Amino acid sequence: MWCFVLGCTLLISYSKAALQAVYLPSTCSSALSSTFTTSMRVQSSTALTYSNNVNCAITVTAPSGHQVLAVPRRFELEEQRTGACVDYVNFYDGASTGSPKINPQSYCDRSGPHNVSSSSTSMTLEFVTDGSARYRGFDIIFAAFTNAPCATDYFSCSNGLCIDKSLRCDSFNQCGDESDETACTAEELGIVDDNSALIYGLAFGLGSLVVIGVIIGVLVYRHYKWKRFLNEPIPKEHYTSTLRNYPVTKKYYKKGYQSYAYTNVASGPPSRMSNDFETDEDLDIGSRPTTPSSSASKKNHLQVPGAKSGKINMNVNAGASNC
Secondary structure, three states: OHHHHHOOOOEEEEOOOOOEEEEOOOOOOOOEEEEOOOEEEEEOOOOOOOOOOOEEEEEEEOOOOOEEEEEEEEEEOOOOEOOEOOOEEEEEOOOOOOOOEOOOOOEOOOOOOOOEEOOOOEEEEEEEOOOOOOOOEEEEEEEEEEEOOOOOOEEEOOOOEEEEHHHOOOOOOOOOOOHHHOOOOHHHHOEEEEHHHHHHHHHHHHHHHHHHHHHHHHHHHHHHHHHHHHHOOOOHHHOOOOOOEEOOOOOOEOOOOOOOOOEEOOOOOOOOHHHHEOOHHHOEOOEOOOOOOOOHHHOOOOOOOOOEEOOEEOOOOOOOOOO
16 A cells, blocks of 8 residues: 555566577477577477477587486376377487487376486487377476586586586576575576665655645645634624625525625615624624524615626715614
8 A cells, every 4th residue: 555655666677588498389390409508498389288299309409518407397298098198208318319218208197207318418309299188288498517526607506417607596497406596695586676766666655645735735724714714704894895895695695595696786775784794793602693683673685776796895885874
């Protein structure tokens, strides 16, 4: 609530670059290949579920002197039927499906691989599906690694592997044991907290509160002033003043309130206005009568011959009796 009023804003930016991603097509006319420097990812489809009747193979290649580690982030294929995989994934230790097969049995249903590593710079993934059902498929991370001891520009994983330092704390498990994603600092995560945005938000929010407070204060003051005005009688000296004209309202006109707003008496005989308007003498302990006066001297209504819509001139001719 307060953050909405004060315009609180926290700007966080991430300097970590996204991993190179490859999405398998629904049909493969030939084997696919991709090279990477430090890490990449391969997904089964661009859609939420993979296609039926897929038969694709992709070869990923790391830099010279490195091996390839495959770590699944998601793995969900169709269940086995009669003990056999109908949708499955295989890994090959080389640049084609003709290379030695790494896994002795195909991976299917939700029993995906834990970590799969090659002995060379290349690894080939094979993906095959039938025409019966479609599932979410897989999202597999591939990382280039060396074995310990690690060079100075490499991160030493707890499992003895060495990966590029740039992969440390990038939200992907390139070590295979999560050791590269533990005890991360804000600097390693690439999080930048821009306090200027928060300051601007607070300044805008406080300024808005001040403006709202001023508006409320003005409205309260006008309401108070109007109530005070209604509770005060008309001063006597205003009755003979030619400088003041008063509207015919319930406050000033004690007889039956008319629907018109003003009455002009610039011409015509003077009226007995002192009998029809309140004076200080009409009030009893500061309260105005709520009904018309019943005294004999105040029974006549304000008579305005030939009056037109306008204002009442409160000037009483000299010598005219108000009694």
